[in-house]
Amino acid sequence: MSAVPDGLVAALTGLAGRRPLLVASDYDGVLAPLADEPSAATASPGVAEALARVAAADGVTVALVSGRGVDDLRRVSRFDGPYRWVGSHGAEYGGPLAGELAGRRDALAETLAPLVAAVPGARLEVKPASVAVHVRQVTDPVAATALLADARAAVDPSLTIKPGKAVLEVAVTDADKGSAVRRLREDLGAAAALYLGDDVTDEDVFRTLGPADVGIKVGEGETAAGHRVTDPEAVLAVLRLLGDLLA
Numbered sequence: 325m326s327a328v329p330d331g332l333v334a335a336l337t338g339l340a341g342r343r344p345l346l347v348a349s350d351y352d353g354v355l356a357p358l359a360d361e362p363s364a365a366t367a368s369p370g371v372a373e374a375l376a377r378v379a380a381a382d383g384v385t386v387a388l389v390s391g392r393g394v395d396d397l398r399r400v401s402r403f404d405g406p407y408r409w410v411g412s413h414g415a416e417y418g419g420p421l422a423g424e425l426a427g428r429r430d431a432l433a434e435t436l437a438p439l440v441a442a443v444p445g446a447r448l449e450v451k452p453a454s455v456a457v458h459v460r461q462v463t464d465p466v467a468a469t470a471l472l473a474d475a476r477a478a479v480d481p482s483l484t485i486k487p488g489k490a491v492l493e494v495a496v497t498d499a500d501k502g503s504a505v506r507r508l509r510e511d512l513g514a515a516a517a518l519y520l521g522d523d524v525t526d527e528d529v530f531r532t533l534g535p536a537d538v539g540i541k542v543g544e545g546e547t548a549a550g551h552r553v554t555d556p557e558a559v560l561a562v563l564r565l566l567g568d569l570l571a
């Protein structure tokens with residue numbers, strides 16, 4: 325099977341004629357293969373060039389929409405282009421977050437730190453608007469599942485819980501990627517949008533897409549996206565094809 329299924333080639337061909345066009349993508353598991361350590365998730369070779377080519381087309385805006393904080397996303401991706409940077413699942417939009425959130429986030433980190441410290445391999449990631457409990461490197465699956473359940477039970481139930489791949493995030497804002505992409509579209513007056521994502525939080529975006537848009541789920545699992553590709557390698561093929569169609 326070709327990396328880009330025929331139905332998706334047709335959809336991208338139609339999309340390439342629309343302006344203004346928003347091309348938005350999640351990062352981890354999409355533009356970068358998943359890695360054991362969050363800081364080791366470097367972008368797939370060729371992706372930076374493919375994204376830059378898409379962004380160079382007239383009337384096209386590329387946006388990076390990540391659960392990571394924007395500073396972290398810039399550092400780990402090493403992308404450097406005329407992109408819109410949306411971080412912290414949409415909470416960081418057009419600039420850093422207000423400082424008062426940091427106190428609530430730090431209190432949350434204090435609550436979760438002892439739980440994480442008690443499970444070998446678990447890791448606590450403190451981000452601008454959330455705290456993530458990672459279990460990718462916990463070798464005992466029972467301990468991993470129990471830690472995620474304990475973390476959920478330990479926090480104020482009014483906080484926003486975001487499950488993901490071997491991770492549970494607790495956020496001090498109720499931002500979501502779907503609202504962020506809707507806002508991007510309004511800012512740009514976009515006639516159509518493309519969105520690529522692989523995880524639970526990306527479904528908030530797929531659910532907002534309309535008939536003129538193209539949603540692409542990367543990998544397995546239930547999705548509201550209209551299209552699917554297998555992995556980040558196939559994402560590179562999609563971006564290269566889109567670059568050709570826009571040229």
Ligand SMILES: O=P(O)(O)OC[C@H]1O[C@H](O[C@H]2O[C@H](CO)[C@@H](O)[C@H](O)[C@H]2O)[C@H](O)[C@@H](O)[C@@H]1O
Pocket residue numbers: 350351352353357358359360361362363365389390391392393449451456458460488489490491493523
């Ligand atoms: O919205 P994304 O750009 O996909 O970011 C989602 C989370 O990605 C990172 O965690 C995930 O990727 C790690 C590196 O591959 C992996 O080790 C971890 O198991 C995954 O859950 C990041 O660390 C989180 O902050 C992001 O929210």
